[in-house]
Amino acid sequence: MSKAKGSKGERDLMKFFWENGWACVRSAGSGSTSFPSPDLIAGNKIRRVAVECKVTKDDSKYFTKDEIRQLRAFSDYFGTEPWVAVKLSKEPWYFLSLDDLKETDKNFVATLSLCRTNGLLTEEFFS
């Protein structure tokens, strides 16, 4: 996946948050800072979330253990709920909690069946 497509995906999700009455920022540091830096941070009067986003043309998407560790660490400090958002080929966005990812020896993975079984569609996430 190109960096541009990833950024476009983040901007699309950012728009969803604002349209649903949340404030949301994209992080500048993601991938280029020594501090944990999730792709999106969003909040409203009630909830606050940190989201790692992935867009792919495949039917599953991997997260490194370090990405998930940093997402957890950031959320522990800030007080956010840690989420991943995944857009697989021809699928809508799914939000998954970290417990819903499948852990392998080296990675965490969001498969199509996991997304469809455990994921929340945006309308479910925001309802």
Add this chain to the structure above:
Amino acid sequence: MSKAKGSKGERDLMKFFWENGWACVRSAGSGSTSFPSPDLIAGNKIRRVAVECKVTKDDSKYFTKDEIRQLRAFSDYFGTEPWVAVKLSKEPWYFLSLDDLKETDKNFVATLSLCRTNGLLTEEFFS
């Protein structure tokens, strides 16, 4: 002020937050998105803040009315305290609440005397 110096200033403040047990992200969108996008968003278990940062070689610094309006709007949605952080020539960083800025016809301004009178040094902000 160059964009590079502004970014360095933001990274310095980001480091202060992390060193004091807060999580902090720099916003990617600042100045390039239609959504309000403060320079820094930081939080710990107790407090959450949105910060607009300015570095200058002068002895006062202006904020546009739109910058302040957006900082307030973001904070209303997210539930953050809105702050500005100003580093004037040869001075340390000062944190100012929006009520402590002087409003003029066209801008809000942080002068040296306002900073010294009402501003919080980083050690005061984090204590």
